[in-house]
């Protein structure tokens with residue numbers, strides 16, 4: 001490739017999303033030299049509704065997440081096109097934080113701990129036997145440990161030769177000046193299969209979106225559905241741009257010798273809800289901790305993997321329309337009781 005070997009760094013993290021910034025913070029707080037490489041000029045922006053479940057907020061509060069960052073509402077659910085009903089008032093509290101704001105706050109925490117962040121640094125090749133990588137097609141860096149935190153289109157995952165089916169796909173519109181009130185999730189099995197439509201209110205705008213399994217509904221149909229649904233609700237889309245992105249949910253492990261995958265690069269998001277920020281944070285922290293202390297148990301990650309296992313089973317069951325309709329009727333019935341509502345909230349959100 002003709003590049004010059006410029007630098008050797010003990011811990012290199014590819015990608016400054018929630019997973020990469022969390023891993024960098026954990027390593028830097030332990031006094032390790034860590035370099036984060038981010039392809040974009042700005043840290044934070046990502047196609048994402050920015051919904052943080054209660055467990056996710058609690059995680060970030062350990063690092064000083066300001067109470068003023070974002071907006072909190074209680075999630076509600078609509079099935080069969082009926083009016084949305086509120087989920088459990090405590091368990092279904094969701095904080096919406098725009099991804100640029102979340103990324104910039106996390107970057108400050110990582111830098112304060114001593115991590116070095118480089119933007120406009122796209123990793124273009126990974127040489128696994130040589131333990132080195134190429135940045136922007138010309139500069140080479142060698143590493144002792146490499147953390148692939150580069151999301152659903154991960155080059156590190158590709159270099160490891162893992163399958164990348166990217167089965168989920170989601171599209172969103174961020175409509176300025178629209179306030180959807182409470183955060184809501186709407187199932188529509190006839191149009192979206194086991195996917196769903198959402199309205200996530202933020203300060204000053206609402207993120208409307210929908211997503212699903214691309215084997216059941218192709219991305220073009222998801223885009224068309226979203227535009228149709230928003231227009232039908234009387235929302236003006238002129239000047240607004242739909243943004244779509246895949247979500248990798250094929251989990252194949254985290255540790256591959258000197259290379260480790262975290263967050264979406266590892267396929268850790270929920271195959272049912274697409275929630276991935278919590279898994280990104282927890283995997284970033286616990287994979288980094290086990291590099292510092294080999295053999296350390298990854299307890300929060302194990303708990304997430306158990307929850308995720310159930311979500312994967314439900315997503316598979318809901319590929320059958322009749323099973324999906326039956327389950328939704330059951331959920332609607334259960335949610336009429338407080339304990340049932342709490343149980344459903346726990347299953348989907350906690």
Ligand SMILES: Cc1cc2nc3c(=O)[nH]c(=O)nc-3n(C[C@H](O)[C@H](O)[C@H](O)COP(=O)(O)OP(=O)(O)OC[C@H]3O[C@@H](n4cnc5c(N)ncnc54)[C@H](O)[C@@H]3O)c2cc1C
Nearest residue numbers: 015017018019039048049050051123150151263264276277
């Ligand atoms: C439409 C949509 C809505 C969503 N809404 C939610 C939600 O409300 N709540 C939730 O919990 N999850 C949501 N998700 C999922 C969530 O966005 C991801 O699970 C989460 O961002 C994963 O974090 P990550 O750090 O693993 O990856 P990412 O956030 O994708 O970060 C990866 C970073 O790596 C960088 N990068 C990529 N390739 C390279 C490279 N070659 N070199 C250098 N840098 C690179 C990227 O620029 C990016 O900054 C949503 C997803 C979509 C598509």
